[in-house]
Amino acid sequence: MKNIYNKLILKVQKFDAVRYGYSRNYIDGGVTRLSPYISRGIISTKTIYNHISNAGYEINQIQKFLQELCWRDYWQKKWQQTTNIDVDLKNIQSPTLYHNLPSSIVKHHTSIDAIDHSIKELYETGYMHNHLRMYTAGICCNIGQYHWLRPAKWMYFHLLDGDWGSNALSWQWVAGTNSNKKYIANQENINKYCHTKDKGTFLDKSYEELTKYNLVPKELQEEISLEYNYDLPKNELLKIDKKLPTFIYNSYNLDSNWKKEDNANRILLFEPSHFKKYPISNKVINFIIELSREIEGIIIAVMEFDDLMKIVKKESNIFFKEHPFNKHYKGNMEERDWIFPELEARGSFFSYWKKGIKTYSNK
Structure with a gap:
């Protein structure tokens, strides 16, 4: 799966965003199948948005596709500003008879x-x-x-x-x-x-x-009622050069272009406590590991962040990308690439969309 990012860019360039608008709801409609790579941080919504919006279309031709990208950002920003999305947010679900x-x-x-x-x-x-x-x-x-x-x-x-x-x-x-x-x-x-x-x-x-x-x-x-079985990977030999920065990757950040020119320790972190609460299948785990092989020098560490901190020692040496599941990380946090970077997800999606288009369409 080498050079997956470049393959994804080619796919975006060939994508028919107009057809998406009128066919997306059909099971054989013109969808991108890029979602797994967006979720895993291989390619950002902003990168796709910029390619499509600069491809010579009129905005009304591609609006549905651009909105779909913005929905992803909107949900993520809603999550950022919400303490717990595992509970009913605005209204209590009713009627509710079952909990399995x-x-x-x-x-x-x-x-x-x-x-x-x-x-x-x-x-x-x-x-x-x-x-x-x-x-x-x-x-x-x-x-x-x-x-x-x-x-x-x-x-x-x-x-x-x-x-x-x-x-x-x-x-x-x-x-x-x-x-x-x-x-x-x-x-x-x-x-x-x-x-x-x-x-x-x-x-x-x-x-x-x-x-x-x-x-x-x-x-x-x-x-x-289900019990979910999965197998986290085995720890690889963890050698940390304490003179170098340590870049933390996880199942939501597998960006092979992130700081790729820097000489650094690169760790793919699987925290057992996280996967106990939010389990994923072995198929998904293997997909994540396969994508991580695009990152040169990546080492798999199956441990809690606090245990990794004891090895790295210095917070100032640790770098990671922001994500709501990473709130307990310590070190240098970097923002993800947002389509509308400074816009908060307040109110409805369409309010967010209108403000974003108005603010950023000429930038």
């Missing part, structure tokens, strides 16, 4: 072909189309009346692009705990965008029927 997962979702036996197929694909590849993620979340939270947190962690466990900020806050948006209304799709909508012909499913109703009654379909009444 629907067995039929986990076992992909919902009787809805598009949903079942997408869950199989998630298990096999680590990918799920964004529209299918929303469908799945809507079924769990708003049809099945499951609290959003555990289903969100189930999906996060399997996603190559697992980004807890975008994932958790999107589930909360669907469940109505981070928005003013819940997201529900009926079978007609799923058939349209997934090119299926399902009839007689528990979603094969009008929206009025789906929202009028609070009865959970029998297909969603069996709940299941």
Whole structure:
């Protein structure tokens, strides 16, 4: 996977952002598949945004794609300014009958072909189309009346692009705990965008029927509790040259271009306490390790940050990129590359978008 960054840039340059605008909601629509590389810090939203916005399009032609990039930044900034996104943020989810997962979702036996197929694909590849993620979340939270947190962690466990900020806050948006209304799709909508012909499913109703009654379909009444098994990599021989700076990488920062000209210790840190709380599959772990091989001299360290500090000794020698999961890191923090660097995510997304476009369009 050498020179992955350059390959991604070529992909961005060839990407049809206009087609994305009108086809993105279809399962065979024109999406980029860049999300895993954005989540892992290989390429930034800002880099993609700049390439597309400078490609000669009119803004109205590519607005949907630029907004999708800005949604990612918006969720991350919301996370930055929120103490805990693992709890209902604005509204208490209601009604809520269950706090585990629907067995039929986990076992992909919902009787809805598009949903079942997408869950199989998630298990096999680590990918799920964004529209299918929303469908799945809507079924769990708003049809099945499951609290959003555990289903969100189930999906996060399997996603190559697992980004807890975008994932958790999107589930909360669907469940109505981070928005003013819940997201529900009926079978007609799923058939349209997934090119299926399902009839007689528990979603094969009008929206009025789906929202009028609070009865959970029998297909969603069996709940299941999961334990997540995963294997963190083995420690590599950790040799720290204390005369050099130490750059900390992790599952959210695998930027091979970050300070690449500097002579430094480069550590890929896996903190066991983090993965115990937010587990990810072996497929995802192997993907992270494979991406890290782009970074020359990278060494894997499986330990807590505080234990690494005892080895490095000096805070002034440690450098890392900001991330909400890194708040306990000590040393020199550097900001990520934001599309709208100084703009805070206050209010709604579209308020954030309008302010950003107005402020930065001429810069």
